[in-house]
Amino acid sequence: MQPQIIPNISVDCVIFGFDFETKSLNVLLIERFLKADEGNEPLVNDYVLTGYHTYEGETLDETASRVLKELTGLDNLYKKQFKVFGDPNRLMNDRDIIWAKNQNFNQRTITIAYYFLLQTHEVNLRNTEHKAQWFPVDKLPALGFDHKAIINEAYADLKEKSMYKPIIFELLPDKFTIKELQDTYEAILGTEIDNRNFRRKLITKKFIVKLDEKQVGISKKPSHLFMFSKDIYQKAYKENYLINI
Amino acid sequence: MQPQIIPNISVDCVIFGFDFETKSLNVLLIERFLKADEGNEPLVNDYVLTGYHTYEGETLDETASRVLKELTGLDNLYKKQFKVFGDPNRLMNDRDIIWAKNQNFNQRTITIAYYFLLQTHEVNLRNTEHKAQWFPVDKLPALGFDHKAIINEAYADLKEKSMYKPIIFELLPDKFTIKELQDTYEAILGTEIDNRNFRRKLITKKFIVKLDEKQVGISKKPSHLFMFSKDIYQKAYKENYLINI
The missing domain is CATH 1.10.10.10 (Winged helix-like DNA-binding domain superfamily/Winged helix DNA-binding domain)
Structure with a gap:
């Protein structure tokens, strides 16, 4: 039996990976794709953070760890709950509206955002079900919902903390x-x-x-x-x- | 018409005030009281943080500012959203269970916690509807729900930030x-x-x-x-x- 989800509460994960070859700080994103009628441009074709609803009986930290593990197979990483994003309307553009309709989202959802720190080579992208890809934090593709804002705030928090806490060693x-x-x-x-x-x-x-x-x-x-x-x-x-x- | 609340999402406010006479960092708490049948001890008699549910159409920051203003009449204070508390069971003891029953809470509630910084003399306690009172952060009374944990985490965050950010000047x-x-x-x-x-x-x-x-x-x-x-x-x-x- 599937556990019951809390429909208006989710967790989104900003997975930061440091790539030693390119010396760049990257973010792991998954493709959001919805094809149109034949011959037309896809209705939705962009990227989002990995995330999911919280289950009844599950703590928010547990949700974050579950979401990370499902995408990457990893656990025991540095994890930071850094902010909640709960504006009344987090659907930002037409693609979000099409996507929400397709997925039957019809409720204001509050998302608790976490970030994780690792090295890019720790993740085997071929193992993931979703089409997941690393992007440099300063060269992000088109993003769904408010995920650009979430990444920017995660990065600002990481930057600040790296100056007075030894979190850099996690990368x-x-x-x-x-x-x-x-x-x-x-x-x-x-x-x-x-x-x-x-x-x-x-x-x-x-x-x-x-x-x-x-x-x-x-x-x-x-x-x-x-x-x-x-x-x-x-x-x-x-x-x-x-x-x- | 009253705005509609989101039943499973609330905001709680840790109001820190610095008292220059006693040189102590205080927290503003409100009394939670439920009287028993005549001659018996009250069923609930302790303190909680001020907080309330988010309204539909309201941002979380707006909820926090509204809750602060309703208790203290103040706005434009330093405000920090520092953590979400969302464990499946935030009712910690018999008093919480009695209280929840009395208030018809019957749902897992996730609370977004904020702290505010001010000086105790800025608040006129006689103006508040609730019985509100300042307590030194190291001499807290019996508290409802997980509010002791919320205050402790707010204080840890304030302590840490005060070492590398100029937030002390807010006090x-x-x-x-x-x-x-x-x-x-x-x-x-x-x-x-x-x-x-x-x-x-x-x-x-x-x-x-x-x-x-x-x-x-x-x-x-x-x-x-x-x-x-x-x-x-x-x-x-x-x-x-x-x-x-």
């Missing part, structure tokens, strides 16, 4: 070079960072642990590898209230 | 002394701050503007007054991405 492999850390910061903040200042500042942090290992498979001079220690970070953070306004 | 009068600023930080962070470091650090910020005015009505040596310039802050902030993890 990096376990072992990374300082250059990779800097590339990731630059991609998220959308700005260049002074090389020497960055190294000097980050390398002194006790929670960025230098390993007795170097990159492999690099033809030029391989760099040292580092890892992030959550334990050391949490200990240091508890002891200090730093006002950095 | 202060327009003109303040450095000592008052420090008192407010200490109350929010729940910790003592080193006097000299604090002065040295804060006084150099260009957005904390020293006025050509001193305190009045002080018998001892009056201190200089300062104000916070939002314009200067925003300009400075836009120009710098500071990584302070």
Whole structure:
């Protein structure tokens, strides 16, 4: 038996993935397609975030994890409930109206938006039922509903948090070079960072642990590898209230 | 005609007020009271946050502002939508069950939680229909539903944000002394701050503007007054991405 859904409450997931080859922050989107009568342009042909209604008896966090797992097969990722989108009319254009009619949506729906952080290579796109695709956060395709606004707010939140919380490490492999850390910061903040200042500042942090290992498979001079220690970070953070306004 | 409510969606407001006399961060709560048959203890006698259902055609922000205004008469305050509370069962104890029955609540309700920042003296408690009362955030009375969890999460969010965003100034009068600023930080962070470091650090910020005015009505040596310039802050902030993890 299918669990019963709550018709006016849904969860939408902004899945951010960092792509190390292109050094870009991407978002995973699924195709929304509705074909027209023969010979005509499709009625709807754009992209949306993955999301679904909450089930009765399910917490919102559980809904978000279920939606993520159904699309990507993944769980245990960094998950952040960042905002609710509940404007009375979230159908933004003709495509949304056609789509809503086709799907029998006829009710104001409030969506609780989450974002997830991972690396693009963790998701096997061929495994997904939906046509899912990565898009750079600054080169998004036409989007349905208010999903552009949802992505923009998720990105603003991620940007802000990355400046004072160690969430950037969720986008990096376990072992990374300082250059990779800097590339990731630059991609998220959308700005260049002074090389020497960055190294000097980050390398002194006790929670960025230098390993007795170097990159492999690099033809030029391989760099040292580092890892992030959550334990050391949490200990240091508890002891200090730093006002950095 | 009354607007139609959305039965399973509500907004709850954590109204934080800073009390300069007691130097404490307080929360405004309303009494929940249901009397029993004569001679018996009341069936319900505790406190809850102020909140109400969203109306059809109203945004969630509008619901929050309406709820605040109905209780306090105030608007244009700092408002932050910080989290959704939507566990399948938010009725926590016998009092909640008695109350829900009395009020004919029989549906899972999802509440969007906001917090507001002000100074306690801005609210005239005698003007409120409900029995409203300020309680220090660390000395809360018995609370209904999951409102204790909502207050705790609002406070954690406020604490964290106050370290890297200038929201503390929402709790202060327009003109303040450095000592008052420090008192407010200490109350929010729940910790003592080193006097000299604090002065040295804060006084150099260009957005904390020293006025050509001193305190009045002080018998001892009056201190200089300062104000916070939002314009200067925003300009400075836009120009710098500071990584302070």
